[in-house]
Amino acid sequence: MLSLKHVYFLQAGMGISANAFLFLFHIFTIHQDHRPKPTDVTTCHLAFVHIVMLLTALDILSMNMFKSLNFPNDLKCKSSFYLSRVMRGLSICTTCLLSIIQAITISPSTFCISRFKQKLPRYISHAFFCFWSLNLCSCSNIIIYTVAYSNMTNPPNIIKFCSFSSMNPIIMELFFTFSLSQNVFFVGLMLLSSAYMVIFLSSHQRRSDYLHSRRVFPRTSPAKRATQTVLLLVSFFVIVYCLDIIMSSVSTILGKYDPVVLDVQRLVGNVYATVSPLVLISSDKRIVGILQSMLDMASILTSR
Template sequence: MLSLKNLYFFQAGIGILANAFLFLFHIFTIHQNHRPKPNDVTTCHLAFVHIVMLLTTLDILSTNMFKSLNFPNDLKCKALFYLVRVMRGLSICTTCLLSIIQVITISPSTFYLSRFKQKLTKYIFHAFLCVWSLNLSSNSNMIIYTVAHSNMTNLLSISKYCSLSSMNPIILKIFFTLALSQNIFFVGLMLLSSVYMVIFLSSHQRKSAYLHSMSIFPRTSPAKRATQTVLLLVSFFVIVYCLDIIISSSSAILGKYNPVVLDVQRLVGNIYATVSPLVFISSDKRITGIL
């Protein structure tokens, strides 16, 4: 139990440092460029979301940090778990946006989405507003039903200090259906974008095979490299998301606070937030050149 918690703190520390570095790098890049690239803006947003997500879940896990907040316990629970749910939703949405942006970027002029290329940076801020509004509203039930531990019965423990109060079965089904539909929609868009990117990479590989064979030092084009990075992230996200669903389902079946299960769930749930900035850093020639 202690070693698992130490592993979680180590994972969160690496993730926070990597995301902070990525966030600051892209803030500087956006500040330097009068017309920032949509990928830079989206990656910066994703790094910020992951920083908040890791800090929030770290606060939930740490006894000292939770007690140090001079607020009523109910307010702590509501704020922390609301933030966790919102940030997790934003992580899904932003990764989906990143894959769609890459599809638009690499698409030929004959493709329908190519008409958005010129105004992509403008549209991405509108997309951010939409996904923030969607996640803030769709997770509002956490504000209502998250409470501090008490002597009340019919409470589902979600941490050492917080529980979910009982709710009407119809309302529960509505919130569950909405959350599931939202996640399926964005994960489905990711998979469709991934299929397109795989087709693009295969076509690009066939067209450039002859040129590479004639070149003494073949190089990977920036578009292909960026596409491979996004494809890797989306594939990794889908795998981690499926594992998270399996563990969350087992936790819900138990119906009570199980420290080991919840720690494993947080560990798996934050793997993507920890690994994604490392993938971005290692695949970005601007960053590797500086390092």
């Protein structure tokens, strides 16, 4: 179990560092550009959500901070699980929004969804408000029903495990069904927008093969490269989400959060939050150019 903890903290440390770098880069980009790209704003929001998610998973918010403030154990459990669920929901919504934005961005002017291109900045702020409101409300049952359990052999500030208190089966099924329907809806939108982008890229590739000579190697356009990045993120998210939702559903139905099960679930659930910033950083030529310049400058300074 010790090795699992080491992997767990290593994963969270890498994810927080990568997301923090991505977040600060896009904050600077948005500040410098009076008309930032919709994808920059959405990526910045996604990085922020993942930072909070990983911090919560590390119990920096739920345990260390609250321990110094002498907060009750129930509040530690409620805050930890509530923040974790809200951030996971926002991660799904924001990834879905990023996929939809990219599908709208690459759509030709003759297609019906292209009319939303000019209005995307205004719609994004509305979408963020709806996402936060939806997830804050849909996870409200955690605040009411999550409690902390400990035995007499544990120190007073150590939680044995967190669990749901007795809940009406009908209420539990309603919240579970609503949460699952919400996630399935956004994952479905991701898959639809991804399918559209795959079809568009395939048709675009056929046109490129027809127009270009075989002796000419066509360069990948920035739009196509960005679309491929989003498709990679969505595909990876769906795989991780399917594993995470199975474990989360079992824990919710059983109504018991064992520390070992919770550690494994968080390890799987935080894979996307750790890998996604690395994919976005490696595919952004602006960031790659900055990192390359820093490496070149470092090599010059060390050679002197």
